[in-house]
Amino acid sequence: MNLIVFFLEPLSYDFMVRALATTLIASIVCALLSCWLVLIGWSLMGDAVSHAVLPGVVLAYIVGVPFAVGAVAFGFLAVGLIGLVRDTSRVKEDAAIGIVFTTLFALGLVLISITPSQTDLFHIIFGNLLGVSWADLTQIIVLGAITFTILVIKRRDFTLFAFDPTHAHAIGLNPKLLGAALLGLLALTAVVALQAVGVVLVVAMLIIPGATAYLLTDRFGRMLVIAPVISAMCAGIGLYLSYYLDTASGGMVVLTQGAAFTAVYLFSPRHGLVGQRILARRRRGSLEPSS
Template identity: 75%
Template sequence: MVRALAATVTAAAVCAVLSCWLVLVGWSLMGDAVSHAVLPGVVLAYVLGAPFAVGAAVFGFLAVALIGVVRDGGRVKEDAAIGIVFTTLFALGLALISVTPSQTDLNHVVFGNLLGVSRADLVQITALGAAVLVALLLKRRDFTLYAFDPVHAHAIGLDPRLLGAALLALLALTCVVALQVVGVVLVVAMLVIPGSTAHLLTDRFGRMLVIAPAVSVGAAVTGLYLSYHLDTASGAMVVLVQGVVFALAYLFAPRHGLLRRA
């Protein structure tokens, strides 16, 4: 439980900070694509005896590259390209799981295995999470300008394509961080819900960067303790509590809540 708590807090904080930019740029579906596309990389890493993070990162970057290739072909729109690539890679991962002899249950990669986090997993999650957070905070002004006005970013000498590629790379690494906590299926929730919740509660991006991780970490800790006492799936409870918090914000947010607008 102690290791699970540490892993949950780390993953929740990293996913929440990144989710602020994903929500503003409109990349929620991209987060879904990358989180599902890493599955075959994890299985192949297991077969080769390599760290799961290496395989997941490789296939995360591969998914982003393939989406760009299919989209830039001209006939296929971005949402279709994302759907084609991530479903194909996810299906490849499921097929590999079905034929890979394993003493460990690789289905934990799909649904998460929060209470099975080892010391090595915790070190990996902490190291990758710290690297992603440092990169996001150091380049937060550039990423924010890219999210709001890429044309202006280009006008002052920044490269929007490079900033977009860097944000996608950080997204792939963040999926690796959250993989062990909630699994492939629920990673997208941790990448979308905190930023969306914070966006309902404030109009200032600086405050979003504080509200989103605070909400996400609080929901993660609450969900983990509820799963312990109710004997339910830990990763699922973490995401469920985040969903409940979003619903409350959607209804009762001071300026943008449904009741306020009504």
């Protein structure tokens, strides 16, 4: 099999074309947002919101409204409940996050189990990348475009909020509003990625690309480019591997991202485990007196 056949054969099927478009959009949008989540330290919050949107998505399906409506509503509900538990009890934030997101996730599972449906709603949990319809793809394109555009336009404000909320407030920005906007975009991004990898693996797409780029550069502007590029490459490679190896598509995409992170973690020139040891040896060698 030559390379042309290798790349074109999967695309001869409409479901693979839709799957490729879906996973590329989801991976790029998730990767872009992941840069701020990693920088702010909201990785666990990303986990919480991505799981907490499940009952909102199911209720939106029951009522017959777009998934994004229910997802955003429950995303903000989760954040509000986390803040309420944290501020009105002795429970710390990490425990509050765990309590809220697991409870809401369990509520979503119960709603799925009692909701009559012609489609398998458990695909929301585990993803159904190869079952994405043209209508689903249209929704993904619209939500992805909205999220991507807002992140790009407001990137300077979000970055200032991430680095120094006090300075952001001093120059007239509203840190609380910026934080709420990021959480709202997180909920929208979760809906986009649900179609690709499901609720369980959304958090991986929201964290791994940003963490990988963080090990490759010290400049945030470059992170915003590196993370989506790596994520998109992993999406394509993972989808093709799933086609030829006959494995779960969403799981393979995330597994490919994990492999990319492992390679960067080990061999990144400045921050990789092996790279740091090589640099340390070179420094020691340069300090030793020549005989």
